[in-house]
Amino acid sequence: MPSFPRRHFLQFAGSMLVTLGLSQWDIYQQSIRYAQVLAQGTLRKLALLVGINAYPESSQFSSLQGCVTDVELQRQLLMHRFGFNDKDILTLIDAQATRQGILTAFEEHLIKQAKPGDVVVFHYSGHGSQVTDPDRDEPDGLNSTFVPVDGALPPDFPERGGTVKDIMGHTLFLLMSALPTENVTVVLDSCHAGGGTRGNLRVRSRSGGAILQADPAEFEYQKQWLSRLSLSPAEFIRQRRSGVARGVVIASAKRDQLAADAPFSDFYAGAFTYLMTQYLWQEPGTSTVNSAIPRVARNTSKMSSSSQEPIFEVKPGSGYEKQLFYFTPKQTAPAEAVVMKVEGDRAELWLGGLDPQSLAAFDQNAILTAVDSKGGEQGQVKLESRNGLVGKGKLLNAAKPGVLLQEKVRGIPIDLPLKIGLDSSLGKDMVQAKQALEAMKRVKPLPLQEGEVQYILGRMNDRYQQLLQNTSIQNLPPVGSVGLFSPGLDVVPGSFGTPGELVTDAVIRLQAKLKSLLAARIVKLTLNTNSSRLNVAVSMTPAGKDTQLIASAFAVRGVGRAIATSPQPLNDPKRLPLGTAIQFRITNNEPRDLYVSVLVIDSTGEMTVIFPNQWTATSEVMKVAAGQTLRIPEPGKDRFSLVTQEPRGTTEVLVLASSTPLGNALKALQGLASRSGQLRGPVALSDPTEVIGSMLDDLDAGTRSSGENSSPAGGVRSVDTTQLAALSITFEVV
Numbered sequence: 001m002p003s004f005p006r007r008h009f010l011q012f013a014g015s016m017l018v019t020l021g022l023s024q025w026d027i028y029q030q031s032i033r034y035a036q037v038l039a040q041g042t043l044r045k046l047a048l049l050v051g052i053n054a055y056p057e058s059s060q061f062s063s064l065q066g067c068v069t070d071v072e073l074q075r076q077l078l079m080h081r082f083g084f085n086d087k088d089i090l091t092l093i094d095a096q097a098t099r100q101g102i103l104t105a106f107e108e109h110l111i112k113q114a115k116p117g118d119v120v121v122f123h124y125s126g127h128g129s130q131v132t133d134p135d136r137d138e139p140d141g142l143n144s145t146f147v148p149v150d151g152a153l154p155p156d157f158p159e160r161g162g163t164v165k166d167i168m169g170h171t172l173f174l175l176m177s178a179l180p181t182e183n184v185t186v187v188l189d190s191c192h193a194g195g196g197t198r199g200n201l202r203v204r205s206r207s208g209g210a211i212l213q214a215d216p217a218e219f220e221y222q223k224q225w226l227s228r229l230s231l232s233p234a235e236f237i238r239q240r241r242s243g244v245a246r247g248v249v250i251a252s253a254k255r256d257q258l259a260a261d262a263p264f265s266d267f268y269a270g271a272f273t274y275l276m277t278q279y280l281w282q283e284p285g286t287s288t289v290n291s292a293i294p295r296v297a298r299n300t301s302k303m304s305s306s307s308q309e310p311i312f313e314v315k316p317g318s319g320y321e322k323q324l325f326y327f328t329p330k331q332t333a334p335a336e337a338v339v340m341k342v343e344g345d346r347a348e349l350w351l352g353g354l355d356p357q358s359l360a361a362f363d364q365n366a367i368l369t370a371v372d373s374k375g376g377e378q379g380q381v382k383l384e385s386r387n388g389l390v391g392k393g394k395l396l397n398a399a400k401p402g403v404l405l406q407e408k409v410r411g412i413p414i415d416l417p418l419k420i421g422l423d424s425s426l427g428k429d430m431v432q433a434k435q436a437l438e439a440m441k442r443v444k445p446l447p448l449q450e451g452e453v454q455y456i457l458g459r460m461n462d463r464y465q466q467l468l469q470n471t472s473i474q475n476l477p478p479v480g481s482v483g484l485f486s487p488g489l490d491v492v493p494g495s496f497g498t499p500g501e502l503v504t505d506a507v508i509r510l511q512a513k514l515k516s517l518l519a520a521r522i523v524k525l526t527l528n529t530n531s532s533r534l535n536v537a538v539s540m541t542p543a544g545k546d547t548q549l550i551a552s553a554f555a556v557r558g559v560g561r562a563i564a565t566s567p568q569p570l571n572d573p574k575r576l577p578l579g580t581a582i583q584f585r586i587t588n589n590e591p592r593d594l595y596v597s598v599l600v601i602d603s604t605g606e607m608t609v610i611f612p613n614q615w616t617a618t619s620e621v622m623k624v625a626a627g628q629t630l631r632i633p634e635p636g637k638d639r640f641s642l643v644t645q646e647p648r649g650t651t652e653v654l655v656l657a658s659s660t661p662l663g664n665a666l667k668a669l670q671g672l673a674s675r676s677g678q679l680r681g682p683v684a685l686s687d688p689t690e691v692i693g694s695m696l697d698d699l700d701a702g703t704r705s706s707g708e709n710s711s712p713a714g715g716v717r718s719v720d721t722t723q724l725a726a727l728s729i730t731f732e733v734v
Contacts, residue, residue, distance in 0.1 A: 026048040027058070044068030045082065045119040045328065047089045048104055048109050049074050050150050052126035054094040061206050062196065063154055066261045066268035067125035067600040068093050069388070070189055073269060073277040074123050076350045080404065081281060084121075099127070099148040099165045103175075103221065111178045119183045119327050120247075121492045125270050127151070127191035128259070129166055129208035135237055139312045143167050144192045144255065145214070147206050154212075161211025166216050176226040176238075176245040182318070183327035185246030189270040191252065191259035198467075199456055199489035200421050200448050201304060203259040204252075204270070243316035246325070248289050250276075250312045252300070260304040265359040266504055267388035269286045271304040272296070274356060280303075281353030281728035282530040284556065285330030289314070290321040302650075305357065305488025333375040334556070336531065337368055337391065342401055347381055348404065349391040358410065361525045362386055365411030365716045370399045375557075381405060405529040406557070409703060412696060416525070417444040418518040423485070424448070429503040433457055443514055455492060455519060456485040459506075464489065474648065482506035483515070492601035492603035493647050512686070519688030520668075523654060526726040534558045534725035535589035536657045543581035543641065546725065548575070550582065553655070553727040558589075559728035574731040584610075584729075587631045588654055594657045595622040597665060597695065598632060600682075603649025603733070609684040609691070610642065612666065615673035619661040640681045644733045651733055656695070657725045660702025665695035699724055 010612050015510050071091050078084035090109045091719065092101055108121065114120050124146050133143035145151075145166035154162030176184060195205040227235055239245070252272035254261040260271040276296045281653035283292065289312055297310040312318040320327075336353040354362055363386050370378040379397025386392075420437055422445055437445040437457070446453055458464075460477045468476055468491065477483055482503055483496030495513060497506055532555035539552040551574055576582070588594045598611040612622045624630045633640055644651075656662075668691045673683050685691055700717035702724075 002438075014239075014555045023335065025642060037563060043117050043119060044113075044115065045078070045084045045088055046083055046110055046114055046120075047078055047121040048105055049089065049123045050092045050093070050097050050105075051119075051124075052094055052097045052147075054562075055127060055149060055206075056152060057148075057236075058153065059166045061127075062202065064202060064204060064261045064268075064556065065127065065263075066270050067189075067204075069267060069269040070116050070123070070125035072271040073273055073352055073389075074121075074187075076338065076352050077122065077277045077280055080350075080402065081330055081332055081335075082326055082328045087500040094346075097148055098150045099167060099355070102148055102167060103171075103172050106175050107178075111175070111180075112179050114179055117183065117414055120179055121185050121187070121326060123187040123273075125189040125204075125273060126206055127195075127206040128188070128192045129164070129206045129212075130165065130192045131166055131208060131212045131214045132210055133170075137237070138240055141210065143214075145208070146172075146188065146190055150204070153207065156208065159439075161213070163213050163215045164208075165215050166208075166218070168218055168222075170236075170240060171218060171222055171225075173240045173245050174222060174229065174248075177229055178225065179246055182246055182320075183317070185326050186244075186247070186249045186475075187273070187276075189252040189259055189273045189372065191256055191257060193253075193256050195400070197449060198258060198260075198305065198307075199485060200263065200453050201258075201271075202449070203411055204259040215311055216594070222520075231452075232335070242540070244313050246315060247318075248312060248314050248320050248323075250289070250293060250310065251461070252708075253308045253453075254311055254312050255367065257307050257309060258305070260308055262304060262487070264356050265452055271308065272300045272310050275299045275303060275530065277352060278355060280325060281336070282334050282556070283325075284334055285324075288322050289325060294298055294323055304513045305486065306490050307488070331369050332384055332404055333405070335371065336407050336532065337400050337405040337585070339370070339381070339401050339403045339405065340390075340394070342399065345395045347393050347395050347399060347528075349383070349393060350384065351382065351391050353388045353390070355527070355530070357524050357527065359386075360416060361410040361413070361719075362391070363413070365409075365718060366407070367396075367409040368393070368405035369408045370397070370403045371406050375399060378403065380408060390398050407721055409718050409720050410525075410528075411718055412522070412525050414715045415442065417520075418455070418514060418521060419444050419446055419451075420454040420514075421446055421448045421453035421456040421487070425459040425464070426457070426482075426503060429459075433503045436504045440507075440514065441516055441589050442512060453487055455517065456487060456489070457482070457510075459503075460496065461692075484510065487534050492605065493649050494606075496616070508606075513605055514687070516601075516607050516688055518681045519607060519685070519692045520601050520605060522689070523599065523656075523692050523726075526696075526724065527654070527728055528555075528719075528721055528724065528726050529553060529728065530556050531721050532556075532558055532725040532727075533722045534594070534659070535655060536594065536725040536727065537541075537587045537589065538655045538727050538729060539585045540653070540729050540731070541581045541583055541585070541586075544635075546585075550576070550728045551731060553729050555725040555727065558722075560727060575734050576731050578644055578645045578648070579732055582644065583644050584632045584642075584653065584655075586624060586632070586657065588624045588626060588628055588630075588657070590659075592623050592659060593626055594659060595662050596624050596630060596658075597622060597656045599654045600650045601654065603647050603651060607683050607685045607688045609669055609685065612669070613638065613640070613682055614680045615670050615678055615683070616680075619666050621668060622662055624657070638681075646733075647734045651731055653729045653731075655725075655727045655729075657727075658699060658702060659723045660698055660705070662695055662698045665691060666696045667688065668694040
């Protein structure tokens with residue numbers, strides 16, 4: 001994903017001054033560059049983190065729930081992965097984050113303390129908005145803002161306009177310009193497109209527009225900074241229209257998109273901030289902004305909605321997109337958690353490195369390994385409970401606060417439910433929908449905006465049709481039809497019926513799909529690409545073209561040596577036209593045999609097993625010998641081919657490689673194949689929960705036989721990172 005076009009969101013643009021001769025600005029810029037060279041060995045890292053949940057409630061202005069969490073996500077990350085001193089991180093939350101409070105903190109903590117060569121981070125999570133721009137930098141004549149806690153709307157809004165105490169993008173440009181260092185990262189988790197809610201998400205935007213103006217104090221403040229920086233109004237306009245003033249600016253969404261305040265398990269956070277910080281906990285220390293943000297953006301769109309695509313911009317001509325994130329090399333090993341407090345043999349943990357899809361596997365019975373700066377094992381902690389991202393556990397060996405923790409064993413709940421939100425579009429049928437869903441095993445209907453749900457049951461209406469018209473969804477369901485949405489109101493393909501269908505009939509029709517979606521949720525709890533210790537690599541290529549890599553995955557902590565010599569991927573590697581023939585290669589780089597299963601989940605949630613595919617054989621048919629590569633399909637042996645086909649949309653391939661034979665899973669698969677009359681070839685799972693449950697039983701038995709977690713807690717299956725690699729490859733059929 002390229003960085004976004006200039007002036008695409010906050011218009012706090014700027015670039016190097018191009019003039020004849022030397023102005024005060026030239027001298028100022030040159031002095032910064034010279035001083036940075038002198039300061040290389042003594043740099044300081046400063047951060048100002050702002051998060052506002054407690055906005056005043058009104059019809060145009062709602063409170064948020066995840067912005068204070070964002071501040072803690074960043075604070076813990078900066079301290080424990082990027083080496084920031086806690087005393088150099090200033091946080092402003094809720095009532096502290098007034099307009100004056102934010103501006104004063106930026107000046108006092110960042111501008112006055114930073115020296116050339118220092119590292120500066122400014123993070124803002126809260127509402128965004130827009131006000132009239134007297135200079136009309138954008139065609140719509142609006143300047144984007146971020147909204148302090150005292151940024152109330154005029155009393156007669158929207159009937160009449162007025163002034164607001166927002167902080168304009170133009171003001172942020174000046175503040176960034178005043179920083180005496182180029183090593184600046186600004187992260188903005190807010191938006192300016194509409195407001196209110198979307199599905200089960202809350203949008204981080206307050207109403208705004210052409211009838212609102214910034215408070216006169218805002219323009220006076222800008223004039224003061226123009227004087228301090230010796231910038232004329234004309235030069236100010238020219239610079240901000242050219243690009244950002246310093247370093248890197250990262251935004252959680254494009255100018256016309258939403259930024260989601262999202263529920264995760266039992267807490268709320270910014271969808272973007274959580275996924276970005278979680279990625280940076282796991283990243284080995286070599287990611288640049290240019291490589292990291294596209295990956296985070298894909299995950300954010302998937303977790304939030306297709307209407308949220310994070311973007312970034314760097315100072316023009318600087319090359320900062322090639323710099324390490326936060327202009328700082330990682331000083332510690334990748335980790336899932338960190339020890340915050342120790343009392344006797346009990347520890348309190350911060351679990352910010354956990355993937356949001358795997359949180360349910362870290363409520364109890366998980367084991368985390370304490371590691372040194374190079375990843376060497378120092379001891380273990382057994383997790384006993386989790387509240388949000390704070391865990392409590394028992395020390396199995398001594399550990400001190402600040403010690404990083406990596407996953408050893410996770411505990412997957414046996415009775416994990418599929419949570420379905422009930423949308424208001426169901427109207428008077430909501431009670432019937434709730435009763436019909438409650439009659440299904442392990443399906444839990446819930447009201448929206450009261451916690452995490454995996455999907456939403458709703459009825460397509462005119463408003464949703466209009467909302468979805470600008471998305472990539474083809475053939476939108478007709479108005480009046482009932483089906484499933486994602487938490488961000490994207491349509492689940494193949495889930496909608498005909499207009500006028502009774503909601504109870506719709507639930508009956510959806511029973512098989514809901515079983516598949518539940519099975520997919522369970523199996524995805526095993527995904528451990530970042531934490532598995534098995535040296536396994538997976539690649540996807542066009543059939544018969546081994547040198548053209550489409551996509552790949554490998555267990556990061558298992559070394560993944562096979563990837564080092566893999567061919568380069570094709571351009572736009574993960575968008576495959578209908579009719580594309582593909583092949584998978586799974587390489588076992590371990591010195592021991594592994595047992596493999598490969599599942600494919602299409603965009604409708606349907607699940608198919610493509611390996612094993614001989615249904616009269618023993619569990620040895622699943623074995624991949626040490627040092628060997630399995631090809632699916634195997635040329636000259638398998639009697640099937642893999643070709644992309646309908647339904648279009650995102651397809652996910654899950655590869656599970658276990659050191660334990662998967663005998664129970666194979667028996668369950670053989671039973672399904674026998675009932676359908678198949679002897680070989682891929683098999684669609686009519687009741688995938690049975691197969692997935694059997695597979696987890698195999699993995700749990702392997703974990704216990706290895707000596708880890710030999711007394712598992714009731715209702716939990718244990719999975720050891722030294723016994724399983726669960727990898728994923730995702731592509732889009734177009």
